[in-house]
Amino acid sequence: MIEVQHLTKRYGRFTAVDDVSFKVEKGEILGFLGPNGAGKTSTMRVITGYMPPSEGKAVVAGFDVFTHPIEAKRRTGYLPETPPLYPDMTVREYLTFAARIKAGELSTNDRKTRVEEVMKKTHVDDMANRQCGKLSKGYRQRVGLAQALIHDPEVLVLDEPTAGLDPKQITETRDLIRNLAGNHTIVLSTHILPEVAQTCRKVVIINKGKVVAIDTPENLTHELKGASALYVQVGSTQDATSMLSEIAGVRAVTIADRHDEFTGYEIESEPNRDIRQDVARTVVNGGLGLLELRPMRMSLEEIFLQLTTEDQPAAPAKEAANVQ
């Protein structure tokens, strides 16, 4: 549905996006992750036809954005970082205008119905007659989203859709986006990591204009660099390092934390080998008293930091992640 091929965008001598390629299938949500200034917005602006690429191309719904901009734009809804609202227009006037320029083929009645529908969908109908300039940040964002949806596009490009919202609004917006997937193909950018884990099926991590990883959030959090690790807590203070080291598939055992009543171990195993049962059996048979056993994942934050910070050796996380 969206295909970005070897996309490069330069501003003068500065390269904002450097040979980025990825693909989004129909109905998928792709998370676009990166620190500020990584080139997320530039990439999105090329996909939406706001500006042409310096090299490479973007194809949306089968149309090259550069050579067939009108066809591509007709199928794309875009929510820029700052919602593009006219402060002196009411929400209804604004959406009517957006419908006029994006879905000109609608009759006056259909346009009215569409505007009302979209306002309901994005929960801005209670502010329909309020001027856009007087809306709160949360409403602005949702009116911006309504604008992106007004012509029922196949592809939605959302640049930081939850930026500046309060926690309740963030949850609502995420639910809304999740509900939109399926009918729409969505690319959303964010620098908030849990958001990606919660809403996206696929993640592209970008740094300094380059793609550093493309995968599902699960795969990224699970075993980033091959090695996976377990955390085991036993109700005994005696050193069980050697006992645990003898389990087949174990590479290294270290004591993670030691308390009066219990001890925690970190067990690093060979890649792609599930040793949880063996570890559990060993601990129980050894009479150590199994208190806790969980896989240690790198949180997305750690992966992100690792991928976006240069020359950092890949090391499993110290703390187990709670990725919802």
Add this chain to the structure above:
Amino acid sequence: MSSSLRNISAIAGKELRSFYSSPIAWVMLGLFAAIFGWFFSSALAYFASAAMRSQFGGGPQRMNVNLEMIRPLFSNTTVLILFLLPMVTMRTYSEEKRSGTIELLLTSPLKDIEIILGKYLGAMGMYLGMLGVTAAYLSVLFLAGNPAVKPILSGYLGLLLFGGGFIAMGLFISSLTSNQMVAGAASFVVFLLLWVVSWLGESMGPTMSSILSYLSITEHFDDFGKGIIDTKHIVFYLSFIVFGLFLATKSVDSDRWRG
């Protein structure tokens, strides 16, 4: 084609609505009405006293309200336009750039030329409002006398073309910057230069003089005020308008490339 017209009228309608719902529009129209009223009253007072003198003092010829009053009034109007039109055009594009709403327009299925033409027609609509104010004053003359209609109509055609050229150029200048003030000031300076460009001509030899006077936007206006509609002037203004709109469209395009 019909989709182009639809898009253009959507943009023009938005421009007009946002212009007439802003206080700037009404302050400007009010100022315009006041100053034009001042011109009108003083022209009328002058004409009345001159007419009186010619009637009683045995002046050489009959006074003509079209020539003695309306024609200079049209010339004065062009001066007012020079000052006021930058205020109309400065925000047309700059404001969209500053507030980021240009992202909505440029990512909608619109051609650059549709955006520019829509904005142009919207600004022309505001300008028509200003001309409407002058028409209200002039209609007073029809109550008291019987001025010839044709020179008035040709004068308005001239004003429309004259202002149309300024608006096209102002729109182009507005598309270059996201700062309204810069756009306004630059437009004013450019308008003024086009105004006075022929002044140096005399001292630069006959060839240069005729070139510069051809370029002067005011030289082409005089005939319209006299009631003469000459195609060469119409062609001049139309090509001026087309050139301005062409530059504006190119400027939008080059903006895309620069991001």
